[in-house]
Structure formats: C-alpha cells, structure tokens
Amino acid sequence: EVQVVESGGDLVKPGGSLRLSCAASGFNFDNAWMNWVRQAPGKGLEWVARTHSRISGGTTAYAAPVKGRFTISTDNSKNTLFLQMNSLQVDDTGIYYCSLGGGYGGQGTLVTVSS
C-alpha cells in the first residue's frame, strides 16, 4: 500500500522561506513524475511544480506565479520529494499536496503567509 505524508507547512511572514517534504512508502520512487499542487482557502486546485525522479536535467517546471521563487527536488535514497519556497507572498497561502506518479497523495500541509 502506498503511503504519502507531506510536512513542513507553517506560519511564515511575507518574504520568508519554507521547505516542504513529501515522504512516500510503498511507491516506486525510482521512475516517476512528481508534482506539487496547492489549494488556497475556498479556491480550486492549482498546479505548482513538477519533476521526474530519474530523468536528470531540464525536467523541472514551474507555474508562472512561483517560477524563480520555488525549487522542486527529490532525494531518491529517502523516497522524498521537496519544495523549497523562498520569497513567500500572502498569495502563496494554502494547503500544499504532493502528487506522485498516477496521483498518489497525502493529507497535505498548510502554509500560511501572513504578517
């Protein structure tokens, strides 16, 4: 059974940074597309970033609102996906979910950006 747990969300001031983690078990981390998705309060789902666990170079991509501020990466040895978020803005507030392979995900982690 695949289990996915996101963590790292917190309350942070505008301009601050956070690093989100997505730990997976029972999932073949060796060869899969992986995404971060977010949902602002009361809003729909928004794709944030994607990468591939095996293909190196040029496989990361970002939504326009986060490009240049967020970085997606993986640690295949630990079956973990990361999202480094810098220069956080109020509009980045929401629940962040990872989505692995065919759409395996967890309960999400809450990021609140507020002064």
Place this chain on the structure above:
Amino acid sequence: QVVVTQEPSLTVSPGGTVTLTCGSSTETVTSGQFAFWFQQKPGQVPRTLIYDTNNKHSWTPARFSGSLLGGKAALTLSGAQPEDEAVYYCLLSYSDVRVFGGGTKLTV
C-alpha cells in the same frame, strides 16, 4: 497561457449518467495530455480517480470511467450515487507545465 475549461456545475439524478468534460484552449485534448481526474468532497482531501486519460486506481469506483470525447477529456459517471456529490477537477499536461481546470461541482 493555457486555459483548461470544465463545466462549472452539473446535476445528475441518482442512478443516472453524466459526463464531465475537460477542454484545452490551445489544442484538441489527446492521450498526450495524460488527463487526470480528481474528486474532492467538502472538507476532504482531493483524491485521484483517473490518471493518464482512462486508468483507474484500486479505490476508483467502477461506475467512473475516463475517455477522450469530441476533442476533450471526459469523465463519465454511470449510476450516480449520493456520495458522488463533489467537485471534480481535471489536470492536463503540456510540454512544460500542467494546468488544472476550474472544477465542476456535481450535484446528485
């Protein structure tokens, strides 16, 4: 900027059949967009029902199916149940990015 379009709302009678669609502003949706369908019930985490156009997970009820229909991705619900009332989101893949539709609120 790609825009993915879904019906804002649909209603289906219990036991009835309904098709939700997912269109792209830039091109006909094909298998190359690897369409995903997510279901989100009020207060719950979204869960994936369909991936890569028509593949189901072990938890996907058999009454849901994914396909391509008239240049769009489609999610068909055959034999709707009250517990299917939810918001459904599609996600399409393009060369660099993925884009969600705005969601369809399905009322049963």
